[in-house]
Amino acid sequence: MKDIATPSRTKEILAKYDFFFKKNYGQNFLIDTNILENIVSYADLTEESCAIEIGPGIGALTEQIAKRAKKVLAFEIDNRLIPILEDTLSPYDNIQVINEDVLKADVEKAIEEYLPNEKDIMVVANLPYYVTTPIIMKLLTEGLPIRGIVCMLQKEVADRISAKPGTKDYGSLSIAIQFYTHASTVMTVPRTVFMPQPNVDSAVIKLIKRDQPAAEVIDETFFFEVVRASFAQRRKTLNNNLLNNLPLLKKDKSKLEACLEEAGIEGTRRGETLSIQEFATLSNNLYKSLK
Ligand code: SAM
Numbered sequence: 001m002k003d004i005a006t007p008s009r010t011k012e013i014l015a016k017y018d019f020f021f022k023k024n025y026g027q028n029f030l031i032d033t034n035i036l037e038n039i040v041s042y043a044d045l046t047e048e049s050c051a052i053e054i055g056p057g058i059g060a061l062t063e064q065i066a067k068r069a070k071k072v073l074a075f076e077i078d079n080r081l082i083p084i085l086e087d088t089l090s091p092y093d094n095i096q097v098i099n100e101d102v103l104k105a106d107v108e109k110a111i112e113e114y115l116p117n118e119k120d121i122m123v124v125a126n127l128p129y130y131v132t133t134p135i136i137m138k139l140l141t142e143g144l145p146i147r148g149i150v151c152m153l154q155k156e157v158a159d160r161i162s163a164k165p166g167t168k169d170y171g172s173l174s175i176a177i178q179f180y181t182h183a184s185t186v187m188t189v190p191r192t193v194f195m196p197q198p199n200v201d202s203a204v205i206k207l208i209k210r211d212q213p214a215a216e217v218i219d220e221t222f223f224f225e226v227v228r229a230s231f232a233q234r235r236k237t238l239n240n241n242l243l244n245n246l247p248l249l250k251k252d253k254s255k256l257e258a259c260l261e262e263a264g265i266e267g268t269r270r271g272e273t274l275s276i277q278e279f280a281t282l283s284n285n286l287y288k289s290l291k
Pocket residue numbers: 025026027028029030031054055056057058059060061062075076077078081100101102103125126127128129131
């Protein structure tokens with residue numbers, strides 16, 4: 001039998017089930033086996049690895065993962081796809097599909113139930129583009145026992161996630177993700193390999209979780225508040241953004257100046273020039289001075 005991802009087999013499956021795409025679920029299915037194999041290869045799976053997939057669709061990527069991993073656990077929101085997946089994935093006995101919105105799901109409990117005591121778990125996915133950031137942040141902040149994430153998403157978001165300080169794409173999203181992971185864009189993907197074709201370019205990113213966050217911070221929530229405030233208006237300086245957007249400062253300029261000076265950071269710099277370490281030092285100083 002041909003792979004699910006071949007254009008002819010995909011068309012056959014869609015026709016057999018009278019399936020129509022739901023735009024609000026971000027349904028753009030991959031129809032190129034080479035691209036799928038490449039995505040899976042970036043996950044560095046061994047026969048002992050397990051994978052979690054978000055949004056299996058009709059099983060194009062699931063099939064390629066199942067050929068290489070010990071077990072696959074997949075979350076699919078659209079109940080119309082469940083009977084289709086039962087059919088298309090019937091040759092494989094190492095796949096568990098859960099019909100749930102991954103943003104509402106208890107992923108940790110599902111791992112305990114379906115992937116107990118597994119040593120190597122990677123998330124591999126072609127994400128629904130309307131919710132890429134919330135899904136990635138959920139997976140990274142819930143303390144799940146995963147090694148990392150390899151996923152397809154909009155190229156523009158991929159660029160922001162893997163951006164380095166001093167570049168136009170560097171911002172609070174880069175810091176939020178790089179705080180927890182080593183992030184890189186590993187592949188760009190043309191629109192032509194999707195059905196239907198999306199109206200944005202796509203890319204694959206690889207996020208490998210760090211053993212420890214990228215910098216030591218006293219209070220993570222406050223650290224991210226400082227980061228967000230520093231980028232509130234990109235063209236403005238740290239002085240300006242922090243005074244106007246960090247409520248706890250109560251516009252106290254002298255306190256801000258003291259904390260910046262102690263951190264060795266000029267208040268005339270813009271947020272986009274600060275490394276994660278510099279943001280950590282600054283937020284720790286502000287925390288000690290204000291809380
Ligand atoms: N993996 C398939 C492929 O590569 O061809 C489909 C990828 S498609 C871009 C995104 C998939 O995610 C769709 O099947 C969609 O129904 C599903 N989806 C959308 N939102 C979801 C959510 N919140 N939780 C779980 N699945 C979701």
